Amino acid sequence: MANRTPSAKLTLSYPLYGCAFASNSSLVVGGGGGPGRNGVGNKLTLLDTSDATEISEDAELELSANEDNVTSLAVGPRKDRALTVFAGVNSSPEDIKKGKNQHFRVFGVKSAAKRSGEKDKISELARDALFVHKDADTYQRILRLSYPYEGLSQLGVIATGLSKDPQIAIFDVPSSGGARWKSRGRLDIPTEAMDLDVVQTGPDTYQLAYCTESDIFVVEVSKASISEPRCVFNITPDEGETAKASFKALRYLTPGFVFTVLNKPKSAGVALHGYRLPNKDQDYASLSVRAQLPRSVSKATGLAVRNLSPVDTPSDKQDDTQFVVAVAGNDSSISLFTMEHKSVGRIDMLANLAPFQVLKSVHPSNITGLSFSFAPPKGPAKAAPELYIKLASVAVGFTTVVHSIPLKKYIDKAAPARKGGPPKPSRYIVALKSKGESPTHIIVLLALLTLLMAIIGQTFVEMNGLSKPILHVHRVFPASWTVPLRKIPIPGQQKSIGDLLSDARPHHTQQLVIKHGEVTEVGPDGLPDLHVGIHDQEVHGPATPWENLGAQDRDLWKQRLQRSGHWVEDMGEAIFKGVLFGEIGGAIGNIVGEAL
Structure with missing residues (x-):
C-alpha cells in the first residue's frame, strides 16, 4: 500500500464550528453567522465522503437567521434509514432576554431509499433547555456522546460556555434513536470545563471526565445517582516558574485511561499526555505516556482520538489495540500520532505515542472541529486493496477537508493461535510508519546510560569491598x-x-x-x-x-x-x-x- 493520505476539500457558504461522522461515508457539519448577520446563514449539512478525492452535499437544513449558529454537534443512533443528530443552537436574542433559551436541539436525518429519486432530508425533531441558569451569555459549547454499543443506550453530556454559573448537563440517548431523550441531571461546577468526555463502564453505568485549565475531575453516573466531581489530577508550575500549562482537550481511551492536550505557558508549545486513572483506593491519576507537537505549533485548537479495535460491550476487557490521534494547531496544521494499548496479564498500559505525519496548512483559517470516522469492520481483518479511516476537519473559513488515512492488517505473531479461527489474532493498524526519536537523541541517551551503568557498577564493587575506592561511596551511603x-x-x-x-x-x-x-x-x-x-x-x-x-x-x-x-x-x-x-x-x- 502506498504511503499516502488522500484528501478532499469542499467550501460551503457559512463558517463551520462542528463536525461528526454518521458513518464511514457520511459527515454532518454545522455552523453559521449567528443572529442578525446578513448574507451568512446558519445551517446543518450532510456531506457524502465516500470518494477519497471529492466531497459532495447530500442534504442541508437552513436554520433560523434570528437564532445563533450551531456551536456543537454529535451524531446519535441510527434506526433503519433515520439518523439522530444532537446540536447546540442558542435561541434568538429576544427569547434569551425573556429568560428562554432552548439551546439543546435534536435533528433527524432521513436517508433516501436507493433508486427512489428522493433526496436525503434533515428536519428538526425537538428543542429544549437543559441548563437551568438564565445567564444571557451562556451557550452550549461542548457536546459529547458515549461510544455506541449495539442494543445499549448512550449517555450524552453538554457543558456551558461563557457562563457566570458553569454547568454540566447529562441526558440519556435511547438506542432506538429519534427525539426520545431524557435528562439525568446537572452538575453545578465552580470553574467552567475546558473539555469533557464520557465512557460507558457497564450496562447502565458511566463515567464522565472533564478538565478545567489546571485540573481533571471524574464523575460516576449510574441509574440511581450522579456522584460529586472528584479531582484526580492537578497541574503545578515547573520548578522556578509561576506560570503553568493549561488543559485544552480531553478524551477517554478506555475506562482506565484518558488522553489530554496541554498548551504550555507563554505559547511555548503543546504537550500530549496519557493518564492512568486512579481506582477507588487511589487519589490521583499517573502519567503513562507523553509526546510533544512540532515546535512550529505554539497552541492546540482541537483533538480527535479513535480506537481501531474497540470492544463489543462495555464489560469486555480491552485487548491490544492501536489508537489514532489527531491534534489541530493554531497554524492550521494537524499532527497525527499512533499510540498502542498493551495488555500484559492483568496489567494494561499505554506505549509508543509517536507521530506518523504532519498535515500542514490544511485550512486557510483556524480549525474549529475534528472528527474520525467509525473504526474498521468488526471481526477478523480482511484483505482489501485499500482500507482507510477518515479524518474530517472544519474551519471558520467555510472549508471542510477529509483525509483518508490508510490502514493495514496486523497479525500478532507472539499471540497463540485460536482454535477454529485464524492462525493468529488479527487487527488493524495505521499503514504509515510512525517516526521515532532522532538518531542523535538515541546516541546521546545510550552514552548517558553507559556512563550511568559504569557508575552504578563501580558503586556496587566499592560497597562490597571488591575494588579500591575511586568514587569513595562509603562516605555517602x-x-x-x-x-x-x-x-x-x-x-x-x-x-x-x-x-x-x-x-x-x-x-x-x-x-x-x-x-x-x-x-x-x-x-x-x-x-x-x-x-x-x-x-x-x-x-x-x-x-x-x-x-x-x-x-x-x-x-x-x-x-x-x-x-x-x-x-x-x-x-x-x-x-x-x-x-x-x-x-x-x-x-x-x-x-x-x-x-x-
Missing part, C-alpha cells in the same frame, strides 16, 4: 547498603522464602523487607516480581511488620508467595515474624487481588 535488594528467583530456580531470609540475615542486622517491584517488572505468573532485602523507607517506601498486617493483606501475601512457589502452608507463619512487607494496596493490590 550507610554501611547497611552493602547488600542490595535481591530479586526472588523465577519458578523452577527459586528457594523457599525461609531460605531467602536465612541467606540475607547474616549480612546485616536491620529488618528485612519483602516487596513488589515496579508494575512493569512482570514475572512468569503475570504479576510484578518480588524482591527481598534490607529496608530503607526513603528508597523502598513504607512497609509493615507481619504482625501488624491486616487479615486481608496477610491472605494476599500468602497467596502471592504460594502462587510463585516460595511458600506452602506446612512452613507456617513463624518465618514471617519480624519481617516487613511492602504495601500491597493501590495498583499492586488490585493486580494481585484480581489475579488470585
Whole structure:
C-alpha cells in the first residue's frame, strides 16, 4: 500500500464550528453567522465522503437567521434509514432576554431509499433547555456522546460556555434513536470545563471526565445517582516558574485511561499526555505516556482520538489495540500520532505515542472541529486493496477537508493461535510508519546510560569491598547498603522464602523487607516480581511488620508467595515474624487481588 493520505476539500457558504461522522461515508457539519448577520446563514449539512478525492452535499437544513449558529454537534443512533443528530443552537436574542433559551436541539436525518429519486432530508425533531441558569451569555459549547454499543443506550453530556454559573448537563440517548431523550441531571461546577468526555463502564453505568485549565475531575453516573466531581489530577508550575500549562482537550481511551492536550505557558508549545486513572483506593491519576507537537505549533485548537479495535460491550476487557490521534494547531496544521494499548496479564498500559505525519496548512483559517470516522469492520481483518479511516476537519473559513488515512492488517505473531479461527489474532493498524526519536537523541541517551551503568557498577564493587575506592561511596551511603535488594528467583530456580531470609540475615542486622517491584517488572505468573532485602523507607517506601498486617493483606501475601512457589502452608507463619512487607494496596493490590 502506498504511503499516502488522500484528501478532499469542499467550501460551503457559512463558517463551520462542528463536525461528526454518521458513518464511514457520511459527515454532518454545522455552523453559521449567528443572529442578525446578513448574507451568512446558519445551517446543518450532510456531506457524502465516500470518494477519497471529492466531497459532495447530500442534504442541508437552513436554520433560523434570528437564532445563533450551531456551536456543537454529535451524531446519535441510527434506526433503519433515520439518523439522530444532537446540536447546540442558542435561541434568538429576544427569547434569551425573556429568560428562554432552548439551546439543546435534536435533528433527524432521513436517508433516501436507493433508486427512489428522493433526496436525503434533515428536519428538526425537538428543542429544549437543559441548563437551568438564565445567564444571557451562556451557550452550549461542548457536546459529547458515549461510544455506541449495539442494543445499549448512550449517555450524552453538554457543558456551558461563557457562563457566570458553569454547568454540566447529562441526558440519556435511547438506542432506538429519534427525539426520545431524557435528562439525568446537572452538575453545578465552580470553574467552567475546558473539555469533557464520557465512557460507558457497564450496562447502565458511566463515567464522565472533564478538565478545567489546571485540573481533571471524574464523575460516576449510574441509574440511581450522579456522584460529586472528584479531582484526580492537578497541574503545578515547573520548578522556578509561576506560570503553568493549561488543559485544552480531553478524551477517554478506555475506562482506565484518558488522553489530554496541554498548551504550555507563554505559547511555548503543546504537550500530549496519557493518564492512568486512579481506582477507588487511589487519589490521583499517573502519567503513562507523553509526546510533544512540532515546535512550529505554539497552541492546540482541537483533538480527535479513535480506537481501531474497540470492544463489543462495555464489560469486555480491552485487548491490544492501536489508537489514532489527531491534534489541530493554531497554524492550521494537524499532527497525527499512533499510540498502542498493551495488555500484559492483568496489567494494561499505554506505549509508543509517536507521530506518523504532519498535515500542514490544511485550512486557510483556524480549525474549529475534528472528527474520525467509525473504526474498521468488526471481526477478523480482511484483505482489501485499500482500507482507510477518515479524518474530517472544519474551519471558520467555510472549508471542510477529509483525509483518508490508510490502514493495514496486523497479525500478532507472539499471540497463540485460536482454535477454529485464524492462525493468529488479527487487527488493524495505521499503514504509515510512525517516526521515532532522532538518531542523535538515541546516541546521546545510550552514552548517558553507559556512563550511568559504569557508575552504578563501580558503586556496587566499592560497597562490597571488591575494588579500591575511586568514587569513595562509603562516605555517602550507610554501611547497611552493602547488600542490595535481591530479586526472588523465577519458578523452577527459586528457594523457599525461609531460605531467602536465612541467606540475607547474616549480612546485616536491620529488618528485612519483602516487596513488589515496579508494575512493569512482570514475572512468569503475570504479576510484578518480588524482591527481598534490607529496608530503607526513603528508597523502598513504607512497609509493615507481619504482625501488624491486616487479615486481608496477610491472605494476599500468602497467596502471592504460594502462587510463585516460595511458600506452602506446612512452613507456617513463624518465618514471617519480624519481617516487613511492602504495601500491597493501590495498583499492586488490585493486580494481585484480581489475579488470585
